[in-house]
Amino acid sequence: MQNAILAAFLGGIACSTVGVFVVLLHMPFIGVAMSHAAFAGALLGLWLGFDPLIGAFVFSLGAAAVIGPLADRGEISPETSLGIVFSLTLGLAFLFIGLMPTTRSAALDLLWGSILTVGRSDVILLAIVALVIVGLVILFFKEVQAVVFNRNIALAVGLPATFILYAVLFLTGTTVTVSLRSIGGLLIFSLILNPAAAAYQLTYNMKKMFLLSAILGILSGWIGLFFSYIFDLPSGATIVDTSSVIFLLAIVFSPKRRVIPWRTKRIAGKR
Amino acid sequence: MENPIIHIENAVVSYRDEVALGGVSLDISAGEFVGIIGPNGAGKTTLLTLVNGLGKLSKGSVTVLGKQVTGSNRHELRKQVGYVAQVEIIDKRMPISVREVVMLGRYGILGLFHRPGKLDWAIVDETLEMVGMTYLANRPIGHLSGGEQQRVSIARCLAQEPKIFLLDEPTASLDWKAQTEILEMVKRLHDERHLTTLFVTHNLDALPHTCDRVVLMKDGLIIADGTPDKLISTESLSRLFNIPELVVEERRPHVHRKEL
Numbered sequence: 127m128q129n130a131i132l133a134a135f136l137g138g139i140a141c142s143t144v145g146v147f148v149v150l151l152h153m154p155f156i157g158v159a160m161s162h163a164a165f166a167g168a169l170l171g172l173w174l175g176f177d178p179l180i181g182a183f184v185f186s187l188g189a190a191a192v193i194g195p196l197a198d199r200g201e202i203s204p205e206t207s208l209g210i211v212f213s214l215t216l217g218l219a220f221l222f223i224g225l226m227p228t229t230r231s232a233a234l235d236l237l238w239g240s241i242l243t244v245g246r247s248d249v250i251l252l253a254i255v256a257l258v259i260v261g262l263v264i265l266f267f268k269e270v271q272a273v274v275f276n277r278n279i280a281l282a283v284g285l286p287a288t289f290i291l292y293a294v295l296f297l298t299g300t301t302v303t304v305s306l307r308s309i310g311g312l313l314i315f316s317l318i319l320n321p322a323a324a325a326y327q328l329t330y331n332m333k334k335m336f337l338l339s340a341i342l343g344i345l346s347g348w349i350g351l352f353f354s355y356i357f358d359l360p361s362g363a364t365i366v367d368t369s370s371v372i373f374l375l376a377i378v379f380s381p382k383r384r385v386i387p388w389r390t391k392r393i394a395g396k397r
Numbered sequence: 398m399e400n401p402i403i404h405i406e407n408a409v410v411s412y413r414d415e416v417a418l419g420g421v422s423l424d425i426s427a428g429e430f431v432g433i434i435g436p437n438g439a440g441k442t443t444l445l446t447l448v449n450g451l452g453k454l455s456k457g458s459v460t461v462l463g464k465q466v467t468g469s470n471r472h473e474l475r476k477q478v479g480y481v482a483q484v485e486i487i488d489k490r491m492p493i494s495v496r497e498v499v500m501l502g503r504y505g506i507l508g509l510f511h512r513p514g515k516l517d518w519a520i521v522d523e524t525l526e527m528v529g530m531t532y533l534a535n536r537p538i539g540h541l542s543g544g545e546q547q548r549v550s551i552a553r554c555l556a557q558e559p560k561i562f563l564l565d566e567p568t569a570s571l572d573w574k575a576q577t578e579i580l581e582m583v584k585r586l587h588d589e590r591h592l593t594t595l596f597v598t599h600n601l602d603a604l605p606h607t608c609d610r611v612v613l614m615k616d617g618l619i620i621a622d623g624t625p626d627k628l629i630s631t632e633s634l635s636r637l638f639n640i641p642e643l644v645v646e647e648r649r650p651h652v653h654r655k656e657l
Binding site: 279330335 | 478
């Protein structure tokens, strides 16, 4: 259980921090495409008998290498390229499941995740990735801020915006890979998107958005884990459902839905 | 022209089968205010993006501030070239304030691992003052009107402390009041800061009447280059926009007719 609590804490931080990029770049399907690519890669590992994490890592990086140039050059819309990567990797995943000669329970574990059975090595890996992601955001906050606001402006002021975009895709792939065992390939997308989308509703400050997203990610993990333990429910699904409820609450209580007082005052003043 | 600040020689830019620039040469001296006019698809924006290295040459060469623009030096070059694009739709919920957007202009010159200091924030506040946006400094950028957002874009460019100022249809989609205010401000800032300014537009109303020089573009080529008095004539506009001279006379803004 100690490992599960730590995994929920670290996975919550890593996924929700990456989620801020995904939300602000308006590319929510990056998470879907990446998680399915990682899932397909892990299944290939299971089928061929090598470490599923290696397969997941290679496949998610492969997906990033395809999505990056397509999104960057604008030859195909990002949504279309992500859709193609998503359908291809989903097809591959089911192909590998079909080709597996023996039991498929390990494959299903990767699909749904099993945070209650994660080992110490998974937790250490999650800790390293969470630390690297948070460290990079702190170190390169101004570059990240410029790129997620407007990539063309970032380029025009002399920042290596394309490199930063590829770094974001790489980080997303790595986060998905290390969270695969605990959260699961099908569900991880929600944990990337929901806390960040909830934080987006709550603040006009990007630093606060990163912080809020991480807090909501951790809360999703811990509350989900608690309910999963109490009611004997599938842990990955409970965590994701909790993050969805948090998002709905954020929408309801969002200060951004209220009338903007300063604008109203200005309009009234002009009359 | 001796030692031009921008030297474009036989520039060809093509996107697959489509030729955006078909061999353009242009020299611009330091301190000039040049208006680049032409219909949609004339290659104006492409020409502008060659100056800050955002556009990719298929043939020819571009030299800016004494250095030939290459893949390896374009990031450095962009730090000295301010760029204002057309009004873009900004998400109203985007978590970034007006003051922070202006600070983006300094990020390139600050370099990696350097955070903005007191001096940088003072420069940001000064440029916001220059464009009359101090009272909105802490507002979310997405809450501003199109005209206000363009003022902020100009402040961002000025915060960059550029030597060259590129404006790509900065007044497109703005109302007449916002348009005239932005144009007056651009001219004032050009003079005060001793900038070299390239102002692209397809709209004659949006052409600052105080341009030193006008370049007319059509089908990826420069078809005329000279003073506004000489070039903004019924005959040249008829040729530029493929409209009979009589129709040009009827449609031209009164302000231009009076001047000529």
